[in-house]
Amino acid sequence: MTREDFLKAPAGVEPCDGQAGDCSRCGRIYSERFPLLERRINGRPLVYLDSAATTQKPGAVIAAEARYYREHNANVHRGMHTLGVEATDLYEGCRTRVGRFLGVPGDRVVITRGATSSLNLVAGGLAPTLKPGDEIIVTEMEHHANLVPWLQLAKREGLVVRPLPITAGGELDLARLPSLLTARTRVVALTHVSNVLGTINPVAEIAAAARRRGALVVVDAAQSVGHLPFTFEELGADFLAFSAHKAYGPMGLGFLVGGADALERLEPVEVGGEMIDSVTMEAATWAPIPHRFEAGTPNVGAAAAFPAALDTIDEATLQRLRQHEISLTAYALERLRGLGGVTIYGPAEAERRGGLVSFHDPMVHPHDMAQLLDSVGIAVRAGHHCAQPLHRRLGVVATSRASFGMYNAHEDIDALIEGIGYARSVFGA
Numbered sequence: 001m002t003r004e005d006f007l008k009a010p011a012g013v014e015p016c017d018g019q020a021g022d023c024s025r026c027g028r029i030y031s032e033r034f035p036l037l038e039r040r041i042n043g044r045p046l047v048y049l050d051s052a053a054t055t056q057k058p059g060a061v062i063a064a065e066a067r068y069y070r071e072h073n074a075n076v077h078r079g080m081h082t083l084g085v086e087a088t089d090l091y092e093g094c095r096t097r098v099g100r101f102l103g104v105p106g107d108r109v110v111i112t113r114g115a116t117s118s119l120n121l122v123a124g125g126l127a128p129t130l131k132p133g134d135e136i137i138v139t140e141m142e143h144h145a146n147l148v149p150w151l152q153l154a155k156r157e158g159l160v161v162r163p164l165p166i167t168a169g170g171e172l173d174l175a176r177l178p179s180l181l182t183a184r185t186r187v188v189a190l191t192h193v194s195n196v197l198g199t200i201n202p203v204a205e206i207a208a209a210a211r212r213r214g215a216l217v218v219v220d221a222a223q224s225v226g227h228l229p230f231t232f233e234e235l236g237a238d239f240l241a242f243s244a245h246k247a248y249g250p251m252g253l254g255f256l257v258g259g260a261d262a263l264e265r266l267e268p269v270e271v272g273g274e275m276i277d278s279v280t281m282e283a284a285t286w287a288p289i290p291h292r293f294e295a296g297t298p299n300v301g302a303a304a305a306f307p308a309a310l311d312t313i314d315e316a317t318l319q320r321l322r323q324h325e326i327s328l329t330a331y332a333l334e335r336l337r338g339l340g341g342v343t344i345y346g347p348a349e350a351e352r353r354g355g356l357v358s359f360h361d362p363m364v365h366p367h368d369m370a371q372l373l374d375s376v377g378i379a380v381r382a383g384h385h386c387a388q389p390l391h392r393r394l395g396v397v398a399t400s401r402a403s404f405g406m407y408n409a410h411e412d413i414d415a416l417i418e419g420i421g422y423a424r425s426v427f428g429a
């Protein structure tokens with residue numbers, strides 16, 4: 001099939017006419033609120049299947065960030081003027097809103113630049129409490145953001161990193177956990193939802209086992225906040241890191257949420273302005289938690305906008321968003337299986353997965369797949385998805401990944417399947 005032949009076929013996807021919530025025709029949730037989805041790519045309506053990399057943003061989020069710069073822009077915690085007070089209120093309001101969303105008081109929410117910054121803060125901040133020979137358990141399915149900071153820390157402090165392996169079915173091999181947890185284990189670092197396998201990990205169970213050994217539990221929730229319904233307490237973790245931009249919020253903003261006394265254990269990693277109590281030419285003391293972890297001028301515009309994303313999620317309800325992602329994932333698994341010859345990674349049941357599916361088609365290299373799909377308006381991600389050890393374990397250098405948000409519908413998956421057929425035809429398959 002040539003590209004022209006493919007383009008002559010029925011488009012399959014047209015912009016949603018959804019009004020005030022669900023579109024009864026296509027099942028999308030609030031898609032009319034996401035201005036970017038009206039774009040056409042290479043002459044076709046955009047089919048956006050890359051929400052695990054970043055979600056699209058509701059107009060209310062875009063407007064809130066623009067409003068901050070138009071009406072309030074000033075530095076926080078410094079200004080003795082009206083704008084400074086407004087900016088500080090918006091910034092602190094975001095902290096409180098995130099706390100409410102996850103069921104913790106705002107003073108246990110540290111505002112960072114993203115999940116990567118949050119995880120670096122935990123790893124670096126724990127350094128003074130660790131001794132050579134101490135052990136850290138990290139799962140084999142981690143994004144590099146929750147692996148490389150621990151590897152660096154281990155190199156600097158003489159620690160031992162013990163990988164928790166995965167099973168052939170793409171789940172954590174929990175049978176191996178008891179022998180890995182020792183009297184020297186200080187940290188267990190794991191992802192809530194794998195950004196490659198989609199696997200939802202039993203964080204509460206693992207956290208309980210880790211705590212019995214006195215280890216701290218660090219959860220990378222980059223793929224779960226805003227997608228799965230849960231509170232911080234339900235996870236039983238000591239630290240939880242995530243980025244706003246994967247939860248319908250702006251880029252350059254993230255959070256580290258800490259357990260009741262967990263944040264007390266961290267030494268600040270970044271030091272300078274904003275985070276001190278007093279400074280002399282000899283020494284400095286730190287501001288109270290959480291401000292001691294927020295050196296320098298933060299991304300106030302993004303913080304001013306993120307509550308609008310959480311409002312959108314709350315309006316839809318996380319329960320409904322979760323059911324929607326399960327339905328899309330189940331349909332994607334079914335349609336990809338129907339193609340024949342495609343390897344699909346991760347658990348077989350959609351209920352055990354987040355809203356994403358990684359696959360490998362031996363007929364089309366993942367990079368060619370992504371490029372050919374883009375040529376007909378379909379955005380997927382291809383590569384190692386910042387999880388090289390996991391791909392090595394899977395025996396491939398790269399996979400293709402389709403991932404879903406509230407605005408997707410089954411017909412987007414139909415378009416993906418048609419697109420894969422087109423990509424195969426280019427390679428004569």
Ligand SMILES: Cc1ncc(COP(=O)(O)O)c(C=O)c1O
Nearest residue numbers: 114115116143145195220222243
């Ligand atoms: C599971 C997981 N952890 C961490 C990250 C890093 O997030 P960020 O790049 O926003 O810091 C990502 C981003 O892809 C991710 O999927």
